[in-house]
Amino acid sequence: MKLGHVLESSLPVKIDLHLYGSTELKRAARFWAGKEAYYFAKEKCLAALTRTMADGDIARRVLAGLTEKERQVLGIFARYGPTVSGGLLTAELYTRGIIPPPPKNLASDSYYQAQREWRDRDPVPGLREKLILVSSYYDSYYSSYDRHRYPQLTLHPTLAQGVAPAPPITWHASHACAEAVSTGHRSSAQVGLDLWRVAEVLRSMGTWQTVKGDSPAKAARARLRKEVGLRDAEKDPMSPPDAESFYYELLHSMDLLKIGDKRSWIHQEALERHLQQPPAGQARQWVRAWLHMPLWQDGIGVVPDRDGQYDSVRIEPSGLANARELLAWALCGVAHAPSCWLHLETFLRDLWQKTRETEINFYWWNYSWDPEFEMGKKREQYPAGDQRMLAFWLAAEAVWAANAVMVTLPTLGLVERGQATGKDAHPCFRLTELGRVVFGAPEVEAAPKPVDGRFLTVQPNLEVVAYLDSADARQVCTLSRFAASASRADSPVQTFELRRDSLYRALESGMTLKEVRAFLAEHGKTELPANVERILSEWAGRRESLVLRTKTVLALGPLDSQTRGRALNNNVFLLPSSTAKIVALGFSGWTILDHEGKPERTWTTDELGSVVPDSRTSISQLRLARIADRTTTGWQITAQSLGRARQSGMTSEQILAWLGDHVKGGVPPLLEVAVRNWTSRQGVQLRQVQMLRILQPQAQQALLHSPTFRPLLAGHIPPEWFLIHDDHLSEVRRLLETLGFAIAESMDAPLVGAIQNPAKDSSPALPRIKPDRKRRREP
Amino acid sequence: MSRSAGEEQGGMRSSTDILDSLLPLLQPEGRELHLNAAIVEVAEPAQLVELAANPRIRRFLMARLSETVALVDPGHAGEIEAALLAAGHTPKVLTGDGE
Numbered sequence: 001m002k003l004g005h006v007l008e009s010s011l012p013v014k015i016d017l018h019l020y021g022s023t024e025l026k027r028a029a030r031f032w033a034g035k036e037a038y039y040f041a042k043e044k045c046l047a048a049l050t051r052t053m054a055d056g057d058i059a060r061r062v063l064a065g066l067t068e069k070e071r072q073v074l075g076i077f078a079r080y081g082p083t084v085s086g087g088l089l090t091a092e093l094y095t096r097g098i099i100p101p102p103p104k105n106l107a108s109d110s111y112y113q114a115q116r117e118w119r120d121r122d123p124v125p126g127l128r129e130k131l132i133l134v135s136s137y138y139d140s141y142y143s144s145y146d147r148h149r150y151p152q153l154t155l156h157p158t159l160a161q162g163v164a165p166a167p168p169i170t171w172h173a174s175h176a177c178a179e180a181v182s183t184g185h186r187s188s189a190q191v192g193l194d195l196w197r198v199a200e201v202l203r204s205m206g207t208w209q210t211v212k213g214d215s216p217a218k219a220a221r222a223r224l225r226k227e228v229g230l231r232d233a234e235k236d237p238m239s240p241p242d243a244e245s246f247y248y249e250l251l252h253s254m255d256l257l258k259i260g261d262k263r264s265w266i267h268q269e270a271l272e273r274h275l276q277q278p279p280a281g282q283a284r285q286w287v288r289a290w291l292h293m294p295l296w297q298d299g300i301g302v303v304p305d306r307d308g309q310y311d312s313v314r315i316e317p318s319g320l321a322n323a324r325e326l327l328a329w330a331l332c333g334v335a336h337a338p339s340c341w342l343h344l345e346t347f348l349r350d351l352w353q354k355t356r357e358t359e360i361n362f363y364w365w366n367y368s369w370d371p372e373f374e375m376g377k378k379r380e381q382y383p384a385g386d387q388r389m390l391a392f393w394l395a396a397e398a399v400w401a402a403n404a405v406m407v408t409l410p411t412l413g414l415v416e417r418g419q420a421t422g423k424d425a426h427p428c429f430r431l432t433e434l435g436r437v438v439f440g441a442p443e444v445e446a447a448p449k450p451v452d453g454r455f456l457t458v459q460p461n462l463e464v465v466a467y468l469d470s471a472d473a474r475q476v477c478t479l480s481r482f483a484a485s486a487s488r489a490d491s492p493v494q495t496f497e498l499r500r501d502s503l504y505r506a507l508e509s510g511m512t513l514k515e516v517r518a519f520l521a522e523h524g525k526t527e528l529p530a531n532v533e534r535i536l537s538e539w540a541g542r543r544e545s546l547v548l549r550t551k552t553v554l555a556l557g558p559l560d561s562q563t564r565g566r567a568l569n570n571n572v573f574l575l576p577s578s579t580a581k582i583v584a585l586g587f588s589g590w591t592i593l594d595h596e597g598k599p600e601r602t603w604t605t606d607e608l609g610s611v612v613p614d615s616r617t618s619i620s621q622l623r624l625a626r627i628a629d630r631t632t633t634g635w636q637i638t639a640q641s642l643g644r645a646r647q648s649g650m651t652s653e654q655i656l657a658w659l660g661d662h663v664k665g666g667v668p669p670l671l672e673v674a675v676r677n678w679t680s681r682q683g684v685q686l687r688q689v690q691m692l693r694i695l696q697p698q699a700q701q702a703l704l705h706s707p708t709f710r711p712l713l714a715g716h717i718p719p720e721w722f723l724i725h726d727d728h729l730s731e732v733r734r735l736l737e738t739l740g741f742a743i744a745e746s747m748d749a750p751l752v753g754a755i756q757n758p759a760k761d762s763s764p765a766l767p768r769i770k771p772d773r774k775r776r777r778e779p
Numbered sequence: 780m781s782r783s784a785g786e787e788q789g790g791m792r793s794s795t796d797i798l799d800s801l802l803p804l805l806q807p808e809g810r811e812l813h814l815n816a817a818i819v820e821v822a823e824p825a826q827l828v829e830l831a832a833n834p835r836i837r838r839f840l841m842a843r844l845s846e847t848v849a850l851v852d853p854g855h856a857g858e859i860e861a862a863l864l865a866a867g868h869t870p871k872v873l874t875g876d877g878e
Contacts, residue, residue: 504869539869545822548863548870550856552818554844557810566876569845572805574818577875587812595853596815618807619853622841625803649834 001278003441006287007088007328009081013157015134017046025049028131032058049131059158062132069123072098074132075166077155086150087322088329089124090358093150095169098123102357124150132156149358168443171333174350177341177428180418184410185432187492188279191286191413192473194230196480198247199256199271201227207263213295213305214252214259221245221302231490233301233368233407239490240411241301241368249296253289275477280437280446282473286412287438291324299367299403312363315400319362326355327401328439331409335431335440343420344406344427345373348398352390360397371402371427405429414438453523460529464496464520475523482506482516498532500539513540553577556618557590591617603662607670609637613662623658626650637671642678652679689714690724692732699741708735798824798843801831805842805850817856819849819863819870836862 017025025045029037033048040048052058066074076092077084084092093099099122103114119125127133133153155163201224202208208220216224224244233241240246251257256271257264274282294317297303303314315323330351334342352359376395382388406427409415414435419425431439437446455471456479458464464483468476469492476494482503483496506516513536520528553575555565565573593599602615603624612634613620627645628635645655655675659667667675694700700719703709712732715723724732736743798804821827824846830836831849839859841850851859863870 500869508872543869543871546826546863546868546870547820548817548851548856548860548872549820549875550817550872551815551874552813552876554813554816554818554850555811556805556807556813568818568848569804571807572844572848574876587810590810590812592812592814593853594814595817599853616808618805618811619841621808622805647834649836649838651838654838 001281002445003280003284003437005080005441006284006332006438007080007291007325009083009085011081011083011154013082013154015154015156017049017131020131024129027129031130032062053131053156053158056158060162062130063159063162066132067123069098070127070132071163072096072166073123073127074155074159074163077133077153078160078163079165082157082160083152083154085152085322085325087326087355087358089153090149091326091329091355092166092169093124094357095354096166124153128153132159168336168440169333170336171330171350172337173340173342173346174353175343175346177343177346177420179421180341180428180430181421182425183416183418185416186410186413186490187469187471188283188413188434189468189471189473189476190490190492191411192275192279192282193468193476193480193485193494194228194243195247195250196275196473196477197228197230197485198224198244199251199266199268200480202248202251202257202266203268207260207265209262210259210264211305214257214264215245215295215302215305216248216264224248237369238407238410238417240407241299242296243411245302246296246408246411249293249302250286250289253293254285275474277474278446279434279472280441283412283414283434283438284441287328287414290408290412291328292321294320297364297400298408299369299400300364301368315362315364319360322358323360323362323397323400324404326358326360327351327404330354331405331431331435331439335436335438335444339430339436341418341420341428341430344371344402344429345375345394347405347429348373348394348401349390351401352393352398359393360401362397362400364400365396367399367403369403369407370399371406373398402427409435454525456520456523457525458498458520458528458532460531462498462532462535464498466494466496468492468494471523478519479523481509481511498536500542503536503539504543507540507543513537549574551577555587555590593617593619599661601662601664603659603664605637605659605663605668605671607668609671609674611635611637611663620662623662627655627658637675639678642675646679652676655679690726690729692722692724692736693720694722694741695720795824795846797828798831798846801828801837802840802843802849805844813850816853817851817859818844819851819859821847823847830863830868833866836866838862 020028022042022045025042026038026040029040029045029048029052032052037045037048063071063074073093076089076096080088094101100118102118103111108114124133128135133155135151135153204227205220205223209217210220211217215221221242221244228244230243230247231239232243233239248257251266251271252259254274256267256274258267274285277285295303295305295314297315297320300314307313307316330347334347373394375391376398379388379391379395382391405415406417406429410417410429414432415429416432416435417427417429420428433447436444452470453475455468455475456464456466463486464479466476466479479496482498482505484499484502486495486497503516507513516536517528517533554568555563555573555575557571559565559573563573563575565575567573599619600615602620603611603613605611609628610631610633611624611628613624624635626648627641627650628637629641630636642655652675656667656672659671659675694703697719703713703722704716709732712725712728712735713722714725717723733743819827819830819840821830827843827847827849831840836859839852839855839862841852843849860870860872
């Protein structure tokens with residue numbers, strides 16, 4: 001499989017000549033259509049340009065007329081796609097020596113002369129003037145006294161066919177690095193497995209809520225973290241921060257998630273297609289996804305999709321995209337150099353040097369891993385000039401780059417990291433074989449691997465030991481479809497377990513037992529143990545012995561001779577489930593019951609549970625038989641009938657839902673209370689109490705807050721009723737008389753329904769009579 | 780419905796008798812066509828006895844359609860699937876009459 005360049009542009013080419021002014025069009029038309037076009041009106045210029053730019057012969061003539069430098073510029077566009085970002089173009093032009101570095105000495109008398117001469121040697125403005133390279137009209141040419149960066153430009157598509165791509169650039173490290181120790185890298189299968197695990201949890205969630213920028217909401221992130229449990233930067237600074245979210249954003253960036261307005265879900269088929277690709281094809285997509293992943297940032301983790309008003313909450317996304325592109329560009333150069341270890345600091349210094357005109361420049365300070373470069377630590381000691389700028393860069397942006405090179409890209413299996421040998425253990429890295437293929441494409445291709453594919457051992461205790469270095473992602477993901485992962489360590493040797501539920505999930509997702517057996521046999525280093533084979537067959541057999549069929553069509557009654565169906569009983573038939581066919585068959589005279597629709601309300605009931613149904617359909621009769629006893633006039637719901645229903649597992653909510661479905665006009669509230677009482681034994685307390693009624697609000701408050709009265713009161717029904725302990729009745733009477741209250745022996749109690757219960761009126765020190773806090777469930 | 784002489788004498792109840800008490804046979808009074816119905820099919824009547832004896836599963840079963848097939852309470856296919864899984868069963872879930 002030949003890969004395209006990892007930085008290949010996928011932007012659609014859009015050239016709108018109408019956006020140009022008449023002078024610009026005339027200049028271009030003169031080049032494309034001939035000198036006379038300079039005198040054309042704007043519309044005629046547009047017509048001439050449209051015609052000539054579509055003409056293949058004219059395109060060949062245009063290309064033949066270009067200078068060598070101009071052809072070299074176009075070669076860059078042929079290498080990276082018709083559109084090239086300003087940052088990449090700038091780095092390429094300087095590194096290839098197509099233009100020399102701009103003059104820097106502002107204080108020199110000859111600066112302006114040198115600047116003018118330097119500009120005259122730049123082939124890009126001329127190509128833009130001829131509309132060979134076109135840009136978005138509003139994309140300004142960025143140039144200042146100390147930097148000269150180009151805008152994003154597109155090579156005119158008619159010309160793109162006839163231009164040879166520029167050759168790859170080879171990275172030359174300014175200082176060599178000897179061998180490395182403590183090295184480590186991940187296989188593509190490990191990455192694929194992590195991606196699969198995150199996707200599996202998302203799939204098991206079905207849908208989840210997202211926040212701005214399509215990131216998962218807090219609850220979804222917490223669940224991902226709990227159920228996937230990848231090692232992250234909190235435990236190990238050399239692991240990515242918010243590791244599960246990193247994979248989530250990869251899936252999102254690869255368009256494998258479907259993000260809805262309120263809920264999101266995973267595009268399972270597209271994910272499986274992705275995982276079926278060869279490792280290098282998958283890895284190339286991971287890198288391209290990472291390049292355009294704004295809400296997970298290297299060394300930082302998940303960031304919000306907004307910028308803080310006063311404080312920085314993330315690296316500005318366009319600055320980060322530029323930085324990632326330039327870093328990937330540098331690694332493309334590394335992929336074309338002989339494979340060797342690179343000192344991280346040396347590499348980053350070289351990167352700064354090569355990208356000075358379009359530098360990686362943004363503001364952030366707090367990364368999960370800080371390599372603490374010596375020069376960065378001493379930045380304040382450098383005098384103004386290049387060294388000081390480099391020192392400050394090494395203390396800030398280079399830390400981001402270090403996290404990308406030493407954490408993010410190793411996580412994706414593209415970089416191997418280690419420690420340089422010597423007295424100081426400096427971090428160093430090199431591209432893995434996979435990394436060389438991805439960053440070296442299209443020139444570097446994956447070496448054909450000997451086909452073996454035996455990467456696992458099935459043990460009699462149902463454990464599967466998988467050697468991920470010998471597997472690819474699609475094989476490991478297939479294994480994890482029917483075997484549960486038993487180890488969470490980030491190791492190239494992983495243990496899985498064959499479990500009844502894991503096999504069941506695989507079979508439910510469409511795999512067959514035969515496929516499972518064949519996979520284990522094909523990839524097993526040893527034969528499948530006989531007991532494992534037997535257990536797998538038994539588990540699969542159990543599934544076959546219990547079938548839940550949904551959305552079936554059942555005919556309860558004798559069928560005519562033309563209707564075909566499977567007889568479940570003498571009088572019950574399972575029919576083909578096409579609704580259209582049912583209509584065509586014409587079951588006139590039959591009662592149609594749709595189990596997905598609401599049943600007809602045909603029950604009449606009173607408060608005491610007497611039910612009279614108007615309909616005798618089977619569902620209505622079966623439900624009544626479950627919850628009620630038959631009487632001479634209909635049915636009667638009783639404590640005993642509901643006790644029977646409870647014994648068969650029914651809950652009060654289920655019973656009330658049935659009543660709500662069938663009873664005309666809704667369930668009488670008293671019957672609902674009775675159903676709850678009969679099914680859950682809700683108790684009430686009934687006993688004799690002594691009550692004191694005080695009408696004056698001032699006296700009520702005085703009594704409530706009185707240290708003398710408080711021990712004598714048993715409760716308070718706000719605002720005017722007080723409960724008195726039996727044994728304190730005479731004492732209360734004596735106190736009230738002493739305090740001048742006239743005590744009436746008879747009491748005018750209010751009617752039921754007139755009693756209000758403003759609990760806020762009473763003292764918290766006394767027990768209040770509170771309203772029922774259980775909210776009544778709506779039917 | 781009828782018990783064999785041997786079972787009567789030995790005091791043993793057939794699975795049909797047990798099923799009758801746990802999950803009665805559906806006997807509709809008229810001709811009915813049920814659309815979008817969910818059913819549970821098992822290989823042996825004893826399995827249906829096992830399911831009907833479990834209140835957490837029985838609550839979603841309406842009636843027996845045969846010795847090995849039960850009708851699910853309308854609108855509760857998802858719940859019975861969850862209940863079966865929770866009880867350690869591994870039901871093959873199919874849509875319609877297909878295999």
